[in-house]
Amino acid sequence: MTGFLAIHSSAIVATTLPDAVVFAVAALIILAGAVGVIVERNPVHSALGLVIALFGVALIFLLLKDDFLAAVQIIVYAGAIVVLFLFVIMFLGVDKREVIVRESLRGQRPLALALVLLAAVGILLLGAGAHYALGASSATGAATSQPGGEVAALGRSVFTTYLLPFEATAALFIIAILGAVVLTKGRGAPSEKRGEDGSAGDEPDDVSMSDGPGSSEDLEIGAGEQEGENGSGGEVGGVSTSVVRAPSATSQEVEE
Amino acid sequence: MTVSLQWYIGLSVVLFGMGALGLLIRRNVLVMYMCIELMLNAANIAFVAFAEKLNDIGGQAAVFFVLVVAAAEVVVGLGIVVAIFRRRPDATVDDLHMMKG
Structure with a gap:
């Protein structure tokens, strides 16, 4: 009996030791990356520290037998989010060092350190x-032991139990896309106006060009009135003739 | 799961604390976003550890949604950062007080 217990415990130790080593290595990677994110003055170095920390988190997911989430973690975070960070850093040219001496709130940093440490x-x-209770284990057993493995179990869960949050996720993505488009489009208008003004100023005969639109508007209004006086000859035809007449008139005036 | 749950939760707490610390002491908007990502990852570690402990796939589904929300948040947040930094290239968060009354 004691021999069996000894063999059993030694087997547990034998399976535990590699996991413990992997956990220690992953924790060291994560903490080193997080320290790098916080301490580095250069945002590019902070982003690289974030990559290191995210790879450590993927390692933790692997240790928890969560292969799919580890792959998704690397693809989404290291492949998309950090690349987005780096792109914005390089795009804006804000990779200059941060002035960390100036404090707008006096004593904020020691207070932050103390509060975070306390919490x-x-x-x-x-x-x-x-002593705390975790609640009951799932009756269906481990996700990896279910048919189809963990990916199938996750998909089944997302498309049945969490279907409404999944749909809300779609709406969230559409809103995020719209927000990104609006935020990046709003700045484009002033520069375009500036470009048009610059091109108009470069033209040698800007006086005749500035005369053109006003005279064409007058001609269009006149044409519309004439069509109105002629009676109900069809609005579509009147509009089309006025549109056709106006450019020819402006071209004649410009030639004159 | 041979490493006990407490170690994972401890790692998660420490990582979350470091993210919160960076968010509080740094003044660069991009680095603050990175610290938010660290905090989200700490929550992900806790989710997956509890899911593995309880044999419940809901934890993995929650991590899935956290990833989605993080991606959307980064897209909108970096859009705002680009919109602000185009106007004033050397802005830190202390200079962003346009909405101050």
């Missing part, structure tokens, strides 16, 4: 000392 240590002590 984290408090939560850790609570987790270590308190």
